[in-house]
Amino acid sequence: MYLIGQACYTAKNHGRSLMLDIIRCGNHTLLTAVNNPLNIQQDWFAPNYWQRKDAIIAEKKGRSTTWFFDYSGGVGVLRHYWRGGLIGKLLSDQYLYTGLTKTRTYQEYVLLAELEKKGLNVPKPLAAKISKNGLIYRGDLITQAISNAESLLEILKNRPLTLAEITHIGQTIADFHRQGVFHADLNINNIMLDNNGKVYIIDFDRGRLVSPSHWRLKENIQRLHRSFIKEKGRNGSFFWDVKQWDQLIRAYQDEL
Numbered sequence: 001m002y003l004i005g006q007a008c009y010t011a012k013n014h015g016r017s018l019m020l021d022i023i024r025c026g027n028h029t030l031l032t033a034v035n036n037p038l039n040i041q042q043d044w045f046a047p048n049y050w051q052r053k054d055a056i057i058a059e060k061k062g063r064s065t066t067w068f069f070d071y072s073g074g075v076g077v078l079r080h081y082w083r084g085g086l087i088g089k090l091l092s093d094q095y096l097y098t099g100l101t102k103t104r105t106y107q108e109y110v111l112l113a114e115l116e117k118k119g120l121n122v123p124k125p126l127a128a129k130i131s132k133n134g135l136i137y138r139g140d141l142i143t144q145a146i147s148n149a150e151s152l153l154e155i156l157k158n159r160p161l162t163l164a165e166i167t168h169i170g171q172t173i174a175d176f177h178r179q180g181v182f183h184a185d186l187n188i189n190n191i192m193l194d195n196n197g198k199v200y201i202i203d204f205d206r207g208r209l210v211s212p213s214h215w216r217l218k219e220n221i222q223r224l225h226r227s228f229i230k231e232k233g234r235n236g237s238f239f240w241d242v243k244q245w246d247q248l249i250r251a252y253q254d255e256l
C-alpha cells in the first residue's frame, strides 16, 4: 500500500484573536502559530519520525510516554492525550468529538498561547493535532522544552528546596491566580524549576480562565498540598516538611 500525501489547507478563519493557524489535512487538524513559522507537518507528531532521524533526546515515562526531540532550532516535547481512571482502561486515548474548539487539545493549546502572551511562565505551545474518526478524536500537543529544568518531585527526591526557591514557587502560583488561571491538576510533577531558579507551571489539560476571586482557585492550593504529602509518604527520601509548606503559603499570600 502506498501512502499518498494529503493535501492540507489553512482554514480561512483563524482561531480566536488570530493567535493560531488551523490547518486541515484530511481527518487531521493541526494548530500552529500564525503562518506556521516552523513549518510543522503531521509527521512531527509521530515518535517514529524523530526516531528515524535519530533526533529523540529523551523519553519520560509516567502514565504515558512524553518524547523530547531535537528539531534543529530547539527541543520539542510531544505528548499524546491519554485518558486516566476507569474509562481510560476501555477507551484509552479516545474522546467524544463535539467540535474542534471543544477538544481538550484545542483548549490546552489556546490556553497556553494566552498564558504565554500574558507573560506567565508556561512552556511555549508549538503545535497541536486533533485526529477525528467518526464521533471520536485523539489529540497530541507539542510544546517547547523548558531547558535545564526539573520537576519539584525530581528535585525533592535529592535535596531540599532553598527558601528563595520556595518563595519563587509561591509567588509564581500567585502570578497565575492573580490572572484567574485555574489549573486542573496542580501537583509537584507539574511545577518545574530551571537552573536559573525560574519556576514554570506545565500541563494545562482542562485548565481554564476564571475570575481571580473564584473560589475554585483554592482547590489548586489544596491539591498541591495533598501532592507534597502523598509523595512524602511514597518516596523513601523526600526533602520536605510542614515548615516549608508554611513558607510557600506565606509567599503565595504576600504576592496575591
Ligand SMILES: Nc1ncnc2c1ncn2[C@@H]1O[C@H](COP(=O)(O)OP(=O)(O)O)[C@@H](O)[C@H]1O
Residues within 6 Å of the ligand: 060, 062, 063, 064, 066, 077, 079, 123, 143, 144, 145, 146, 147, 149, 151, 189, 190, 202, 203
Ligand atoms: N515543555 C516541557 N519542558 C520540559 N519538560 C516537560 C515539558 N512538558 C512536559 N515535560 C515533562 O514531561 C512530564 C509529563 O508531561 P505533562 O505535560 O505533565 O503530561 P502528563 O502529566 O499528562 O503525562 C512532566 O512531568 C515533565 O517532567
Ligand SMILES: [Mg+2]
Residues within 6 Å of the ligand: 189, 190, 203
Ligand atoms: Mg503532568
